[in-house]
Amino acid sequence: MTAVATPVPVTARPRPVADVTTMVRRTLLRAVRYPGLTVFLVAGPLVMLVLFVYVFGGAFGAGVVPGVTPGADGRAAYLAYITPALLAITVVGGATSLATSAAMDAAGGIMARFKTMAISPGSVLSGQVIGFAVQALVALVLVIGAAFAMGYRPDAGPLEWLALLGLTAALAIALNWLCVAMGLSSRSVETASNAPMILLLLPFLGSGFVPVETMPAGLRWFAEYQPFTPIIETVRGLLAGGAGLETSTVALALGWIVVIGAAGHAWSRSLYRRERRI
Incomplete structure (x- = not known):
């Protein structure tokens, strides 16, 4: 009697590109269903833009730009100065x-469920990183549009705008990897929402709102060597059409972005592979 071979079930193979695309779509759909995070993303910078320009700008502009008089000229000068920081x-x-x-996905068991599915392991985190980067770029367009409506007129040409797009996209991806790791390492959603707050403080402790030359010695040293000062100065130089933009500043900004992104990526992948302990 001839033996009949038992068919071997075919295991579905992960498709990295398709899986990442699916996870990006999931992230964008979630932004529509939970608009609170998206509104916060845009509303915060817009409120600061209006507050700092119309309330403080008349006086601050005269302080950050030599030869500018307080009042309308000061507001226009300060609008041009802080827009890069707000981006x-x-x-x-x-x-x-x-x-x-x-943190919500990890606490709700969704990531644990993804681990049991035939999908590319890297797509789960990569989809969120890319999806939130897309949201950040859309928010940037809205913030720049608001600045234009308030009278901001940058001198950037097509090449500068293209370089600005690449720089902000790279910054978004790098920071997203770092914050994914912060979210996965947090024991609760509330902790995860507070963990990255130090990142929001760094632009204030750099050249975002006032020149570092006006700061006390110790704070000035920190402001000069922290990541956001060269990043903001690079954005400021690109919006000014490249005027006064130094190669060393651009190199330092790109170096910080690479370091942040690499560290965040390694940390988040390590946390994702590990089982979550409650």
């Missing part, structure tokens, strides 16, 4: 929202 804060805000989202 950086917008990107940071998106990353902090991602920490909360990642």
Whole structure:
């Protein structure tokens, strides 16, 4: 009697590109269903833009730009000065929202469920990182549009705008990886929402709102060597059409972005592989 071979079940193989695309779509749909995080992402920088320009700008502008008189000229000068900082804060805000989202998935058991499915392991986190980066870029467009409506007129040309897009996208991805790790390492969603707050403070402790030359010696040293000062100065130089933008500043900004992204990626992947302990 001839033996009949038993068919071997075919195991579904993960498709990295398709899986990442699916996870990006999931992240964007979640932004629509939970608009609170998205509103916070845009509303925070817009409120600061209006507050700092119309309340403090008349006086601050005369302080940060030599030869500018307080009043309308000061507000216009300060609008041009702080817009780059608010673009950086917008990107940071998106990353902090991602920490909360990642903690919600981990606490709800969704990530544990994904581990049992035939999907690419890297797609689960990569989809969230890319999805929130897309949200951050949309928010950046809205913030820049609001600045334009208030009278901001940058001197950037097509190449500068393209470089600005690449820089902010890279910054968003790097910070997103770091904040995913913060969210996964948190024991609760509430803790995850507070963990990245230090990132929101750094633009204030740099050259985002006042020149570092006006700070006391100790704080000035910190402001000069922390990540957001060269990043904001690079954004400021690109929006100014490259005027006064130094190669060393650009290199330092890109170096910080690479370090943050690499560290965040390694940390988050390590946490994802490990079982969550409640």
